Each structure stands twice: as structure tokens, then as C-alpha cells.
Amino acid sequence: MTKQDFSAMLDSAIAAPAANQGLARDLLAAGQDRPCYVIGRNAEALGLIGRLRLDGIVDDFAPAGAVWNGLPAIGMAQLPPEAAVINCSTSISPVAVEQRLADAGIQSVLSIQELAQASDGAIAHATVVREQREDWNQFASEWADLYDTLADEASRQTLADVLRYRLTANAAFMRGYAVRTHEQYFEPFLDLRSEAFVDAGGFDGDTTEEFCRRCPDYRQVHLFEPSERNLRAAKTRLAGHRDIAFHAKALSDAAGQIAFDSEAGSASAVTTGGSELVEMTTLDEAIPDPVSFIKMDLEGWEIKALAGSERHIRQDRPKLAIAVYHRASDFRDIWRYVRSIHPDYRVYLRHYTQGWSETVMFFL
Template sequence: MSKHPQFASPAAAADAFLAPGQAVGRYLLGRNEHAAALLDIPAIAALVDGIIDDRATEPAWRGKPVLRGEQVAAPALAVNCSMSISPVSAARRLAALGFAPLHYADLLEARPDLVPAPPFVAEMRADLAAHANEWAALAERLADDASRAVLRDLVAYRGSAHPRHMAGYTVRFDEQYFEPFMPLHGETFVDAGGFDGDTTEQFCRRDPAYRGVILFEPSGANIARARERLAGRPNIRFEEMGVSDAPGTLSFDPHAGSASAVSSSGTVSIAVTTIDEAVSEPVSFIKMDLEGWEMRALAGAARHIRADHPKLAIAVYHSAADFRHIPAYILGLRDDYAVYLRHYSEGWSETVMFFVPRTRRDTLQDQ
């Protein structure tokens, strides 16, 4: 039997969480921007008794005590505020602890006048409303039913933040950028946004006969880790630079790990180049995950895309508009690509769009 109160529906749990005077503890799962958004609302902050975080070492966060799930005294309600990577696993964790199903999305649905839509939700809703025809055309352009299912699920999740739409997904970072429909045979690989070499390491394992790798990463600390990780791998060129649509310098935030990005509030200046200028040899596979800078970097790789017809694996999850803009740009350079979509987390992040070169024979067979 659950030690925490159960409700007829998530809506009833949300109403109970938001109602003052209830004889129940109230907790938020996760120390992130979504929990912070709730605590920024005085009426909600006054109700919240603490934060659940099984990995935390600090005793408090934003004025609230931080506890492991097992430390929460019954009766209590807990709101799942995980949305980026593991919201489904977070929901399972709360269920295992006996909590009623309750997500940020349920609070948003119950009180949209009080609870702010997460930025990725507000952005998705606005983009879909303004460009419905382009989203429909994108679904038609995708190469397989699996891609269309991914798009359908992501539109539903990014428009609501409810993890029920992501129940069939898992976190599988090791598979990101590599799929059976895009076999590797002696590639020349450009890793744009190489971080600490993790993707290049996976590439080398999957294509041991590769011709060469050019890894671009503007963080010196990350480049050092990449060199260490890839020591002994031949034919890898490390470029301590970012990639963009023109050479120059840009502001950069180097302190966000794999999410480090070009930013107007960045604390350091980095050198940037273009793939077209920095890479003279033909390339056969370009991967990009640049925290929202992909469109600018693609413009700087236009010559290689036109001339070499490389395989492309491009992150599209940083904004809703990227789902539309990135394929429109690439297919405007060359329309002889099959387009696939795959997703590698339980939340809104880590979506990759693949562009697989089509031969003239493929095109004729489709006609």
C-alpha cells in the first residue's frame, strides 16, 4: 500500500497540491529551471516543503531543504519537474516511492493562469500555430514511419511537457548520430561540437577503417580531454575552434559541459572558422551539435554539402524552428537526401535529423 495519498486523477492531485490548507507535504522533484520557475511564484513557493534530489550533496536549494526520496515523510505529494533527459525515469522513481502521478504538466493544465509554460513548450506551441503547413510538409518529407512517429511524439511532448508522450523512449547517448540506415565505410568525418571526443570515439569504433577525422571544439579543456580519450587513434585532427558561417571571434560560455555554447553573455572569446575554409579534403560524414548554432555552421559548410554530398547528422532539438529551418536549408542546397528523425532521450533534448545521400538510381525508383 502506498504511504502517500492517491487521487482519482492527476488533475485531482494537481488541485490538491495547489490548494492551501491541505494536510499534506508538497515537494518538487529536481533542482532545475522548471522547479525554480515554480518557486518564483510566491503562492506556490509558500506551499512547497522541500526538493527531492537523490544525488544532491547540498542541504538546501533556493531556501528549501533538499532530501532523498526515502526521507520524505508521509503524507506528501511530489511534482515531477524533470523534462530534458529523463522525465519518464523520474516518474517511475516517484511511483516506486509511492507518490501519486503528478507532473509539472498537470499543474500547468490545472492552472495555466498561475503556472508558466516551460520555454520549450511555449516555443513549440507558437511555432506550430504559426507554421502548421511547414510541420505537415516535414512529416511528409520524412523517409520512414519511425521518423514520423518520432516527430508526432515530440510535437506532443514539446507542446505539453507531459512525459506520457515519451513512454516509449530511453536514454541512449552511445547510439546518438549512428543508425543502421546510415552505414559507415571508410568515412572522412567532421565532428562539429566535438566536446571531449565522445562522439568521435563512437565513430572510430563503428568505422575502424575510417580515412580521417576533423574534430572542432572551442574549449581548450575539452580539447585536452578529447586528445586523451582518443590517444592512439590515427588520422585525427584537433581544431580548437568553433564553426560558424564566417571566420572571426564570438562570445562563448565554456562552463556548461556538453551544453557549452556561443552566447551573447559568454565570458570568453573564441576563434571560429567555417568548415569550408578549414577543411580542404572531401568529407563524407558531418555531425553537428552546437547548442543552437547549427544553422550558422551549416551555412559555413555549404560548399562541402553541395560538392561532396556527405552524410549529415544534425541536432535539431535546440529550438522548435530548427526542425523546419535545418531541412529546408540543406534540401535547398541538395534535394537528393533521404531525411530521417531519431530521438535519444526521454525528454525534449537529443533529437537528431539525418540526411542520407540518395543516388540517381534511388530517385528514379521513386518516380
């Protein structure tokens, strides 16, 4: 497929009419009394409250009697067969949610995207859709250039599928994908051997643990995690592994201090509203010795951390596995920046959920 074909395919996905428009209009109509539920605890679901009649939220893990923003929580097995369900699950497993609803006998299911399209602006598209469309409208030619430079057909197909999903929230584009986060960062083409590994955004050590299992002849691991709670968990988890240096700092493009949200689990991130002040460093300052494999998942801070790693990237030419899904522009920005250092890097793309999260760009 040429760059022009790629761009035309994306434009067609945006322009395509959404399915289930009749059901969407019925649910939006004043006075409708059909049982209606939402699934997915997120901003999109929250935005529907007060905009249409909702009887509850579907949550199989909520305790009996639980309420979320005024909506009673029920299990999927408790749904009335005639109920309509609005699927607001967009980040991890929208396809699996649709399948579970079908298995439960629920036939009237529509996505937040379909509801938004039928509402003539009264219901907002999912945040990821709004942001991705804005980026696509401004930088379609650069997206096409990115597509054209990817190293294999699997990468090009991944970009086409993930970008179409991010532009439409249509789960049909993700039906060929599975949630396989245990495989994240560890593709066969990396050919891991005797690596000096940097785990940037180490969380509780889960990625480093998997790295140690897959690459037992590694030379050294440097794990960066600014959250004290997460770092304690990582040290406990990795106590039986050798040659791991734990760095209680955030990686960025300069040393200093910055606010950090340490209460968000694996999504803990640098943020202006953070509850904790943490130390920052650069990879170039923190590690004097060469490194051979750098993984980064920093909740949108990757481009800053890469800028602070330029010496290592320029001199060591390490393998890179960089999360690119946090912002609409991350795919382009990270691709452009790394290739500005080494234009001959081969670029691969892989995806590890059925939604918009967990896309990784690899540079070899």
C-alpha cells in the same frame, strides 16, 4: 497517416485535458498542508518557489544537508508516503522519474504541465512547451510538410511522439523511448565505411571515440571544439587513435571571434554572455578536402555552421547527423536549409532520451 491526420493529432494533443487536475488544484489552494516536493533542478522548478507551498526538492545525489534556492534536498527514499511530487524533469528522463516515484510508493505525482494547466496562468508552462506551441501555431503546415517527407515510418512516429511531448510535456508520449545517448549519431542506415568524419561540437571526444570504434577503417577525423578545457580532454581521450585533426575553433557561417560559455560542460555554447572569446571559422574554409560524414551538436548554432558548410554539402554530398532539438524551429529550419541545397536528400529522424533533448535529423 496523412499530413492532415498528423496536424489533427497534434491539435488534439494540445487540446486534451490534463490528468490529475484535482490534485493540482489542491496543491494550488491557499492553506493546503500536504507535504509537497519538486523534482528537477531547472527553471520550471525555480518558478514554483513562492507560488505554492514546497517542502523540499528531491535529489538523490545531493550531499546531506544540501539546500537549493531555499529548499532542503532529500533523497527519494526519504519522501513521506503521503507526499505529492511535482515532476519538473522534462529534458532527459521524465518517464524514468515517474517510474522511480511509483516504485518508491509515491502515488500523488503530477507534471509541471498539469500544474500549469490547472493554475489558469498563475504557473507558466515549461519553456519548451511555450516555445513549441508558438512555433506550431505559426508554422503547422510546414511541420506537416516535414512529416510528409520523412523517409521511413520510424521517423514519422518519432516526429509525432517528440512533437506531442514538446507541445504538452506529457510523458505518456515518451513511454516507448529510452535514454540511449551512446547510440546517438550512429544508426544502421548510415552504413559507415571509410569515412572522412567531421565532429562539430566535439566536447571531450566522446562522439569521435565512438565513431572510431564503429568505423575503424575511417580515413580522417576533424574535431572542432573551441573550449580549451574540452579540447585538452578530447586529445587525452583520443591519444590512441590515428588521423585526428583537432581544431580549436567554433564553426559558423563566417570567420571571426565570438563569446563562448566554456563552463557548461557538454552544453558549452556560443552565447552573448559567454566568459571566453573564441575563434570562429567555416567548415568550407577550414577543410579543403572532401568529407563524407558531418555530425553537428552546437547548442543551437547548427544552422549557422551549416551555412558555412554549404560548399562541402553541395559538392561532397556527405551524410549529415544534425541535432535539431535546441530551438522549437530547428526541426523546420535545418530540414528546409539542407533540402534547399540537395532536395533529393533522404531525411530520417531519431530520438535518444525520454524528454525533449537529443533529437537528431539525418540526411543521406
